[in-house]
Structure formats: structure tokens, C-alpha cells
Amino acid sequence: MNLTAQSHSIPLSDGNHIPLLGFGTYGNPQKTPKGTALECVKLAIDVGYRHFDGALVYFNEHEVGQAIREKIADGTVKREDIFYCGKLWNTFHPPALVRPALERTLKALKLDYVDLYIIELPMAFKPGKEFYPKDKNGKYIYHHTDICATWEALEACKDAGLVKSLGVSNFNRRQLELLLNKPGLKHKPVSNQVECNPYFTQPKLLQYCRQNDIVVVGYCPIGSSRDATWVNLKCPPLLEDELLVSIGKKYNKSSAQIALRFNIQRGVAVIPKSFNPERIQHNFQVFDFSLSEEEMRAIEGLNKNIRFVELLMWSDHPEYPFHDEY
Incomplete structure (x- = not known):
């Protein structure tokens, strides 16, 4: 794979293609x-990023859209240069x-359209105005929905031209198989967005996805900065890892850049988040070096x-x- 800052999409x-x-x-x-x-x-668009990962539940899609439109208006990019991924929330x-x-x-x-629309989680919540519905005891209110029926509704959105590609997120093998084996499947999921970094490399799920032509998109590719309610604080800090730091010294790169390059080089898309x-x-300076097979x-x-x-x-x-194991 000859990856450059200008050209790093895979089919x-x-x-369609994903950067x-x-x-x-x-x-x-x-x-924020x-x-x-x-x-x-x-x-980010000025720096060279073309793939943006967002969601309705982030409450900032209006800002992300405005940024994309302003950069189209000033001639920096065309709409077809941008790859936007949106997400279907649990409710x-x-x-x-x-x-x-x-x-x-x-x-x-x-x-007019998004490039990729994914089921954010395989877990349905009670539909309604609340994104995180809870009962009076503070317990989450779940909902049963047939994921295959949800998928058929997504297929109709693709057929209507509202989205170019369909995928999933946080699906395990069993849940992917439900979709892949669905009778009358019209559009198979092209991607599965899951946590993926050097401390959680997902070897089995990655192999299964490769066998089924599903691209893995890795979130938390350099660890996580989310707060304690979301994140396992027992995880050691990835970016202080001695191996990543030492490989970084060899290439004059940071441990974060090594962690990103590692996944990119094995065909896993990465979506690091930073507002710094x-x-x-x-995080974009990862195309001017490559890791050896031994380092990988x-x-x-x-x-x-x-x-x-x-x-x-x-x-x-x-x-x-x-x-499940994976």
C-alpha cells in the first residue's frame, strides 16, 4: 500500500473508498x-484530513457541517473529497x-448525503426524545428491535441516495453474522467501527472482518481521553509505552504517531480525536515513514x-x- 498524505484511501x-x-x-x-x-x-481540512467521524449524539453536527461547507465554499475541497460518517443512535x-x-x-x-452511516451500537434503547432514557430509579430503559429490520430501513436510505455506504459499530462476530446471513440482504455492511489500538489489537475480529470484506475503523487509536464514566481507568497509559516511545525515537516521531501508523499500515482506518x-x-504526520515488519x-x-x-x-x-470473546 503506497499511502501518502494526499492519497490514503482504501476500497x-x-x-466506494474510505480514507x-x-x-x-x-x-x-x-x-466543549x-x-x-x-x-x-x-x-483539519486545511491540514489535509478528508474523513470526519461524527454523530447526532455529539450535539455538534451543525458545526461540523458548517466547517465542511465553508471549506467547500472557499475552494479548499469539493464535496466529493470529503468522507463524512454519521451514526444511528440506540433510540x-x-x-x-x-x-x-x-x-x-x-x-x-x-x-445532501453522508458517505457512511453506521449503527452506533447493537443495543436498542426506548425510543423517544431522551437519548439516554432512564426510569425513576435511574436504570436505563432498553428496547427490543430486530437488528435485521433496522438494517433493511438503512438499505432503503442508501437506495434513496441519502447515504453512499452502510456500516456498523461495536458489533461482535455473532452480530455481524446476523446481518451477513440475513435472507435477502441487499447491501452488506462495509465497515465495523470498534476500539482498536496497540493494547487492544482485535486480532480475531480483524481477521473475521477481513474474511468478509469489512473494513475495521478503529476508535481510541491512541487510547482514550474520555472521562471515568466511559473509560476503564485500569488501562495503563498507552502513550507512555516504552516500545512505542523507543520506536518513535528511531523515526523522530511520537508514540501517538507510531500507534496511528501501526493501524493504518495494517489497513485499519483510525479516527483520532483532538480539539488541540x-x-x-x-496526528496527521504519519505518511512520511513506515514501520518494519519486525516493528509491526x-x-x-x-x-x-x-x-x-x-x-x-x-x-x-x-x-x-x-x-463474547470477539
């Missing part, structure tokens, strides 16, 4: 000042709610099989994906 099974380096747009809505996502996405799994949810994303972005201008630029093997050997993002608050959901 999806439906004929291997993306930009995550999640920011805690309570703590208004306009942050707008400015950071504009900067919109019933088939009748799928297209309206996607249309909310399109309306916020003020774009220096780090946004820094050594980094693979760092796998501890521990997740940063365990989602334990939903571990009693019947479709909680992380009870």
Missing part, C-alpha cells in the same frame, strides 16, 4: 465551548425511525486484550456486544 466492498486517517469530532457537550468543532474541523432502531434520524443528521450538516490545534497537525510484529505483541471503552453501564442489555 470498501461496495466500490485510512480520519478525524473524530466527539467533544463533551457540557465542557461553542464553535470549537467548527474551528477544529476547518483546521432510533425501530425501522420507522431510521430515515428520520438520518434526515436529522443531514439537516444539521446541511448536506497542534495535536490535530501532529513487536507492536502487535503489546496487545493486552483490555478495552478503554467497556460500556459496563449497559452490560445487562441482551445485545451488549462485549460478553
